[in-house]
Structure formats: structure tokens, C-alpha cells
Amino acid sequence: MNGHTHNTDDRRELQMARSMCWHCQSEMAGEYFCDRCVKVQPVSKDLDYFTCFGLPRRLAIDTKVLEAKFYELSRAFHPDFYQNKSNEERSISLGNSAMLNTAYRTLRDPIQRAEYLLDLEAGAVKDIRTSPPADLFEEILELQETLDEFRESDRSSEHASTLRAKLHTDRTNLEERQRDMEARLQQLFVRWDALQDRGEATEQARTERTLILKDMRDILSNRTYVKNIVNDLVATIA
């Protein structure tokens, strides 16, 4: 089974799970509003953000489409339009809007989108690295030392300005690394999307899928690590 059909199956299941309108108890056919009594329905907690926006689980997203859908759903859910409604409807509107805003914020940003997809497909990435990635080990260790030394130095001394210059170079290098990683992620995104589009259910496709997800996970976590180091560095020399 490929990701795409897997996706629609999921959706059907979800709708089954909340198949009754909270208000008129009729069977739910509509997406967010009951077909019969037109009352707004709470978005299921299990509804994934891609499905919420009616998008396939791809990593390249047309942000224009995403935005248009966000605006459309905002008009459907926003508390401004529920001022005169019942307490239930107002609280559903509030919950749905908050969920929608989180979904939009997550999918709008390519990195957060990838992290989210990874979470859906293979569990959370959030176990943040505490030690440097292998290929950066030496470099980062040295950088930490320089940072410590700089923190303890007299900022006006010559030594401090040498250190500062060194930190500047390190920063440029690390940012370069970060860009590298982003480029590699980009390639993985393209491969992921192609795999989704092919929709093959072969053993080979499954293996490739696992590999892509693993690589994505590694790079995403390394990138976060490097990004935190850069932030720390920038804050120190600012």
C-alpha cells in the first residue's frame, strides 16, 4: 500500500470515528459542518494537518494554495463569526481555529513541514541531539572551547578580538554547513514526493521509503543541533 491511498483510508476511518453530529445526532457526511443542521463540528484530534488542508502528504507544497485554503477555513471557523451562537459552537470555533492556526504554521515552513511529516510517518524527531554529529565532532568541540575562552576574556583585549574574528569564521562555516544540509534535505523532499507520486507498493519502494525517512531524520536533527550552536554563537558575540 502506498502513502497516498493509505492517506485516504485514514481519513475515512477518522470520519467513521466521529460519524455523529454532536447537535442533531445525524450521521455526518459533511467535512466540517453537519449536512443536516449546518452546525460546525469539532475537527477530530486525529486529523492530520495535510488532510485538514485537503493536501497529499507531499513535501513540496504550493504555498498559494495553502494560504487560500487557510483563509477559507479561517472564514469558516473564526470566533468572530460565532459571536451570536451557542456556547458549544463558540467553543468548537475556538478549538478549531487554534488547531487550524497551528496546522498552517506547521505546513507553511518547509522544515517544520518535514518534521511533521516524519512524525506522522515514523514517529517524532524531537529527541534533540546532545552531542555533535560525527562529521562535525572535532570542529564543534574546538568551537566550544573558543566560545568559553571568549566568554571569560576581557572584551576590550587584543586576545578577545582575535577570538572574535575566529568565531566569525566559525559562524560562516557553520552557516555554510546548515545550507548544505538544507540542500540535501531538499533533494530528499523531491525523492519523497516522487515516490509518493509513483504510488508503487513494491518491496523496493518500501525500502526506499524507509531510507528516505531515516536520512531525513538524521539531517533534520543535525540541522537543529547546528542551528542551536549558531544561535548561541551569535548571542555570545553580539
Place this chain on the structure above:
Amino acid sequence: MARIVGIDLGTTNSLVAYMDKGTPRVISARHERAMVPSVVALTDNGLIVGDPAKEHLTRNPERTVYSVKRFMGKSLADVQGELAYFPYTLTEKGGVIRIQLGEKSYSPPQISAMILKELKLRAEAFLGESITKAVITVPAYFNDSQRQATKDAGMIAGLEVLRIINEPTAASLAYGLQEKTQGTIAVYDLGGGTFDISILKLKNGIFEVLATNGDTHLGGDDFDQLIADLLLKDIRAQHGLDLSTHPDHMQTVRLQAEHAKIRLSDELKTIVSLDLPDGQGRFTRELTRDQLEGLCSPLVERSLGPCRLALKDSGLSPTDIDEVVLVGGSTRMPLVRQRVQALFGKEPHCDLNPDEVVALGAAVQADILSGGTTDMLLLDVTPLSLGIETMGGVMSSLIRRNTTIPASAKEMFTTYVDGQTGVDIHILQGERELAKDNRSLARFRLKVPPLPAGVPRIEVTFLIDANGILNVMAKDMRTGETQSIEVKPSYGLSDQEVERMIEDSFKFAADDVSARKVIEARLDAGALITTTEKSLADGGHLVSAEEVAKIRTALSALASAKEGTDPRAIRGRMADLEQAAKGLTVAMLDDSLKQGLQGKKISDVT
């Protein structure tokens, strides 16, 4: 649905507006301007608000409260640095500032409620219906406590606050409605006490705020203070006088400073002059625009930092901004315009009256809420990050600043000790690393069933609603039970206190109404005395000496009634005087007609 009005509760001026068939309009009382100075004074006849109260700034400085917005949602410690500048006495009770007025002390929301009530009365008189619902604006950079305090003020004034909206975004609504603008706009709002910058994307009726920033303590008041300090220094140098021991003269200096500042927006130089205490002569000096700009430039510069941060947070550069909109009285200063223009590289817009545009926008939002306007929708953001204190006194962010609201975050809590029955949670707002450097919003204790450590699982939901105000809910994941949480605000009134203030305000409402009647009667009496005296001077020769004497007696009777507190007595003496002066009025009218027939111009006669 009952009508909802829009209110701009400003540091220096407040306004109320309503939607009139698709067009927002500000409401003014008869013969008065729409702006109500945000000033409350305690007089011998009770509390008065607005223009009449403003007159008491110099007459009665210890009992006249201005710029109360600066104290909303604050503790005394927060404002320690500026206490010396305010002639009225501030104390604190339960983390909330109290302002001493005569025997009683009032919280800032109570003082603000008096201003809101005045606006409510105006709206009711104008629209001829009772008003109980409002949208009130706050600076975008207001934190949770300040927003909550504003909401409390509304409740105390007898208004259901259906929405708190941000001033710059309100302005953008008024603008968008007028101009049908599309694209990215920056709203720069510099008022009397606060500064805000908001960057918005306008598209097909959606007003999406991308980022907001500001300084809740930067505005025209601060410019006035700098000028006043300069004048005080001069007075000390020239006359050897220290005015800081004369609260009434301090107020005069402050007001003269403000007037000079305003004149220098149009002129290149101006003269400041004021009487010194105890007949010690007059102080006069020239102030040039260059000098003013030299003084104020660091403050104007300070507003540009938040602008840059807002641009950065929205991922934009100045060239991405299609339009810059100026809001607030202080943006009339040429220096402000220049600096804003230089930063964004384009000439700012100020087509709508910067004093009114916020109230107009609040009226538009009110209309959206009542279902009148359906094609516009405002998607605002929370200005500050929200988080909780974690181990080691560090703040852990749950909802980042500039997140679109409503926004929510969930956090799972458990226990570290067997049988532990509670978890203390400290909610914070701010951008700093350490909990102690951020604003403490509230603390609460999560109830946990006594179980082995790590077994309880309580999910806490932090929800920032469309007002930018925090709501907290907790759910025991094992039992599915929800828990109501009593959140004790760190710097706010508790629900019970607000309740009591609402009750008080009903109790005093009767007093307030009668105080208002006295004041109105006095104003009317004053006007009648002036015109009658003028008529006597101009036309006294047209009537008999006896009649003149009768008029004079009625005049002095009215003058003494006016000193009293009985509005009916004042109105009665006014009627007497009108009766006594009837002959004179008729004689003067006849005379002018006669003069007219003789071909003379009336203007020559009067």
C-alpha cells in the same frame, strides 16, 4: 442583536464610534469634540471626566488623574521610576496599584471605567438606546495582565467587552475598509503613552498580522516630560526656583511643554511662557524645532528597534512593505515622519485622521462581531511568547510571539514523588531566557490524584483566545476528567474584586448621575451669566434703572446658587434670570431692528 460600539481607550484621549450603514463614525456630545481627554478629577461635587476634568489638572493636581493607562495591569514596583512625575498618590494592594482620590482609593481599571462610562453615556445619548456591549482597543504590545485589566474596566463600567483588539490592527481595518487596499502594510502607532508597530498582509478582506512589536512605555507623554525637564532646569537657573514642590505649577509646566511641542509640529520656533508661583514674575523662553528634535530624537530612534524586529519576525525587508500607515497624535511630529520614511524608504500615509482611526476600526470590528460586515476578517497575533517556569528557573516557551490567535499548546504534567497531590505551575510571558526576567502572569496548583511518581498524567491546555487573553484547562488523561483551574493573576484583580467593583459602581452610579447634573447645570448657568452681563453692558441703557436692578438681583442669586450643589436650585435661578431679563432682550431686539431699518449694519450696533 444589540448594538456594539467601538472604543479607543487612549492614554491621553478616548473616543467611541459606531457603524452607520457601513460607514464607521465617531460620536461627539452636543457642541463638543469627539475626543474625551482620559482625565478623571475628584471635585467637591464628585468625580468628573473629560474636558471639565482636564481643567482641574492645574487647579487640583493631587486629585486629578491622567494617563491612567500607564498603570493598567501593573504593580507599584513596575512604575517606581516615574512615580515622582505624577502629582497624585499611588499605593498598592494585592499586586494592583491604587490611586488615592480624597478618602477613597481606586484601581486603574476603576478609573478607566469612569472614562468608559462617560463614552457609554455619550453613545447612549447620541444613539438613543442603551449600550451594553463594546469592542475596546489596547496597544498591540499589551501583555495578558494589561488586557485583562482593560476587560475588567469594561465590566466595571457596565459594558460586556466582546472583544479586545489591538490598536494598530484596528487602524488597519478602518484603512482597509476605506481604501480597499491589498498588499503588505506597516502600521506605525505612536500615541500619548504607547508605541506599536504591526505588519499586516491584506488580501481579499483578510487582514493577517504577520508580526507586531512595540514599547508600552513610549509616547507623547515622554516627549512632554523631556521638554518639561528642560523648562524646570531653566527656571531653576534663571529664577532660582524649584517648582517640584509646587504640584500645580508642575502641571502647568507639563501642559505648556505639550502645547509648545504641538506648535512646533507646524512652526520652526515658539515661545513658552508661564507665571511663576507667589507672584514671582513670569518665565519666558524660546524653543526651536531643532532643540525639540535634539531632545526627542533618542526616543524616536527607540521606536525604530521594534520596527526592525517586526520586519525580521515577518521575514520581510523594508522594500517588501507596500504602504506605511501612521496612527496616533505623536506621528504629527515632522521628526517622526522623517525617521519612519527613512526606515521604510517610502512616504507614509496619513489620509485618515490619526486621532480617530483606531476608534473607527474598533467600530468596524464591532460590526463584524454583530454580523453586519461579513467580508472582512482580522487574524491577529500574540505579541509576546507564553511559557512556564521549568527546573532551574528557566522559561520554557509554549506559544511563541507572533503566533496567530486563537492559539493553543498542550503540555503533559506528572509527579516526581510518590503520592504527590499537586504540581505548581507558574505561567510567564516574555522573550527572556530566565523566568525572573519575564512577566509573571499567574500561578496555579494542578490537583493530582495521589499515585506512584510518574503515573499521573495531567494534560494542561494553554489557550490564547481571540482577545489575546490566556485560558487554562486541565484534563486527567487516566480518567478523562477535566479540572477547573483557579488561576491567581500575579498583577490583576481577582474575579471577586471585579465583582465588588461592579457593585460599587452601581452604588455610586446614583451619585455620579447627580454629580453630572450639577456640573451640567453649572456650565449652563455660567454661560447664561456671561451672556446676560454682556447684554447689560451693551443694552442696559434701553431699559429702566429699575429693570436693571431686577436683573442684577437675579444675576447674583444665580451666581450664589451656582456655588451650591443643587441642580434644581441652579435651574430655578436660571429661569428667574431669564424672566427678569426678558424686557432687556426684547428691547435689544427692537433696537437692532430699528437700527437695521435706518440702514445701519447690525455689526455696527452690537
